[in-house]
Amino acid sequence: MSGLPNRKLRNAGIAGALGLGAALALAPEALPQERRSGFEFMSRESQVLQQDDTSNPGMLWVAEGEALWSARTGASGRTCADCHGDAAVSMKGVAARYPVYFAEQSRPIDLQGRINICREVNQNATPLPYESRELLALAAFIGKQSRGMPITAGDDQRLEPFRALGQELYERRQGQLNFSCANCHDDHWGRKLASSVIPQSHPTGYPLYRLEWQSVGSLQRRFRNCMVGVRAEPYPFGSPEYVNLELFLMTRARGMPLETPAIRP
Amino acid sequence: MPKRGSRPSPPKSSGRASSASFARRAGVLPVVVAALTLAAAVAGPAHAQELRPFTIVGDAIPEPLTGIKGDAARGRAIVVDRRKGLCLLCHSGPFPEQRFQGDLAPDLRGVGSRWSEGQLRLRLVDSRRLNPATIMPPYYSREGLIRVGRAWQGKPVLSAEQIEDVVAFLATLTEAP
Structure with a gap:
């Protein structure tokens, strides 16, 4: 492990640990005081870009999401706000607990999946495709309402088997180059893969604006990038495998503040 | 005691390709084979390439996979190519013109004095x-790989010729850092 986090972070980690006894038992790999957001691995310029809402390009998606929140959609003619009211109140802390267990289908769903279920059931609207601008905008707007709040995903015991599947996928070697996620993000974080510093794998800022993409994208897009990188066959968008993997990572990131919409290189 | 390197079996994931080769072994009409081959090609997975057998002695493969020594200049080009050798994603080395060399793995300087050609060959073929x-x-192995991407199915990362070129080049890196 290369270097220790500064004292402030360490203290934050210890403070987080005090309230997170249950979650810590689920997170044996990266000790809480060693957990670092991808934010810390970025250049100062990128950090400033994330922190200044007037220059953070992710805020364009948030603004679009805000407009969609109040737009009539589907055969119902209902807006999101008709049921949920002011997102600043009703959506506060929501993104921080996703993926959640969706009892009707006995499986976990991510925030994008939840938005699409709401569209179908409550708005009589067609689901939005994964990575579509509208779905990313809504997810970014909802995520923004939890910015700075600690991640709380993984509370529900019914999620445990899915979290375990996600962990198994995280640790499974894949592709022609035979790498697991853990090979890089647990065992070699802080080191350089060509020009890129390998971060730990805490999905604290999704959907986020990636400079390489010149766009906001979801965590699933990030997963696909890594799988293609190790020459593995990526799963299709919306696959249960990606939701399980997100669940594992978000559970492991419990207590870390949500940064949506984050900037990443 | 020399042990015979096992001849890699066809990839388990590539059901279509192996059914095509089964058909060929069974002597099914060529037209059927052609149809299966076409189906496999359209469906994506590339045809499994035959991998050459090799013999491991201790921690080395003493003999070139191709029977002849590779070309060091071609090997250097493969090593620095980020889509072929991919070496500099993880390794650094004496490549002053190459920016952004990785540090996940040991520096390649001196690798030719640390290992023999046979030892380098086994480390490349299947570390x-x-x-x-x-x-x-x-x-240079397809064994035990899971969920290999369509474009890469049945293929080793480098061909036997490319392995030999890289071995020939790495053997020239005798100056320690």
Whole structure:
């Protein structure tokens, strides 16, 4: 492990640990005081870009999401706000607990999946495709309402088997180059893969604006990038495998503040 | 005691390709084989290439996979090519013109004096045989790989000729850092 986090972070980690006894038992790999957001691995310029809402390009998606929140959609003619009211109140802390267990289908769903279920059931609207601008905008707007709040995903015991599947996928070697996620993000974080510093794998800022993409994208897009990188066959968008993997990572990131919409290189 | 390197079996994931080769072995009409081949090609997975057999002695493959020595200049080009050799994603080395060299793995300077050509060859072909936990990709093996992307199915990372070129080049890196 290369270097220790500064004292402030360490203290934050210890403070987080005090309230997170249950979650810590689920997170044996990266000790809480060693957990670092991808934010810390970025250049100062990128950090400033994330922190200044007037220059953070992710805020364009948030603004679009805000407009969609109040737009009539589907055969119902209902807006999101008709049921949920002011997102600043009703959506506060929501993104921080996703993926959640969706009892009707006995499986976990991510925030994008939840938005699409709401569209179908409550708005009589067609689901939005994964990575579509509208779905990313809504997810970014909802995520923004939890910015700075600690991640709380993984509370529900019914999620445990899915979290375990996600962990198994995280640790499974894949592709022609035979790498697991853990090979890089647990065992070699802080080191350089060509020009890129390998971060730990805490999905604290999704959907986020990636400079390489010149766009906001979801965590699933990030997963696909890594799988293609190790020459593995990526799963299709919306696959249960990606939701399980997100669940594992978000559970492991419990207590870390949500940064949506984050900037990443 | 020399042990015979097992001849890699067809990839388990590529059901279509192996059914095509089964048909060929069974002597099914060529037209059927052609149809199966076409189906496999349209469906994506590439045809499994025959991998050459090799013999491991200790921690080395003493003999070139191709029977002849490779070309060091071609080997250097493969090593620095980020889509072929991929070496500099993880390794650094004496390549002053190459920016952005990785540091996940040892510097390649002096690798030619640390290892013999035969030892280098086995480390390229399948480093897992020496260290199952290694992150060094198996460059000339299809065994045990999971969910290989369509474009890469049935293919080793490098061909036998390319392996020999890289071995020939790495053997020239005798100056320690």
